[in-house]
């Protein structure tokens with residue numbers, strides 16, 4: 001799809017930082033944007049902010065881990081707009097960095113529920129409608145280099161969820177290409193350096209039902225703690241500009257890339273090294289896998 005003007009886009013996790021940047025870019029492209037998020041306050045703030053720039057943006061509170069909530073989102077989008085051309089499955093959360101044997105059942109239930117089942121629920125509610133609509137469409141699933149390219153050893157829960165998102169997207173793209181060539185699927189790997197977003201304090205959205213069974217010993221606001229440490233130790237932190245990240249994403253989508261990623265060359269090298277090691281029967285991890 002080359003021209004987004006007048007197209008309908010849905011961005012889950014649109015109350016968050018990367019989602020907001022995507023929504024902002026889509027509005028600049030002339031798309032009608034529906035942002036959805038489980039966090040009503042953040043969602044309302046994004047809708048208010050983005051509305052000021054002109055364009056058509058609305059917000060719908062949705063919990064992607066709940067299939068009924070996602071079905072209600074799809075019903076509302078199709079009721080109001082009659083289509084969804086661009087579906088950004090972007091909502092995501094992470095669990096504390098701990099050893100695999102120290103992860104808890106609720107870590108897995110919560111993170112897989114949002115990151116994996118959330119993507120599945122959106123695909124199941126939107127894709128049949130996109131197929132029935134018969135128009136051009138694109139499903140963009142936000143994965144992570146952490147899991148999608150190579151896992152950080154401390155991040156078994158998050159990395160597993162994102163590896164799953166990447167594989168689901170590959171299967172989806174293959175099925176679209178064989179059966180519905182008007183539809184595309186893309187994996188989006190947010191990258192380009194440190195990303196200052198709300199994911200570092202994602203426990204704010206962790207439901208009581210999936211509360212951690214024991215303390216992780218980590219601060220709830222990891223980014224805050226990290227920045228304090230950086231300030232104390234004189235580290236010069238450079239953050240990737242999120243508007244530039246979203247602009248690069250849209251350029252990759254228009255170029256029909258299956259993988260949308262800033263700095264994809266580095267990821268390619270990492271994957272080649274991993275594949276060679278695995279092909280020799282060796283463990284693929286290196287010292288970078290141990291960070292986090």
Ligand SMILES: NC(=O)c1ccc[n+]([C@@H]2O[C@H](COP(=O)([O-])OP(=O)(O)OC[C@H]3O[C@@H](n4cnc5c(N)ncnc54)[C@H](O)[C@@H]3O)[C@@H](O)[C@H]2O)c1
Pocket residue numbers: 012013014015016017018019036037038039042062063064065090091092093114142143144145189190191194195196197198199200202205
């Ligand atoms: N920030 C990074 O370094 C980074 C790197 C790679 C990938 N990602 C991925 O980018 C995506 C966006 O994250 P972000 O970094 O902007 O963080 P963020 O916390 O700013 O945004 C994530 C949004 O998802 C929402 N959300 C959480 N649970 C939800 C649920 N059950 N239903 C609906 N919405 C829910 C949150 O309220 C939040 O607004 C995530 O999928 C994340 O895994 C982030």
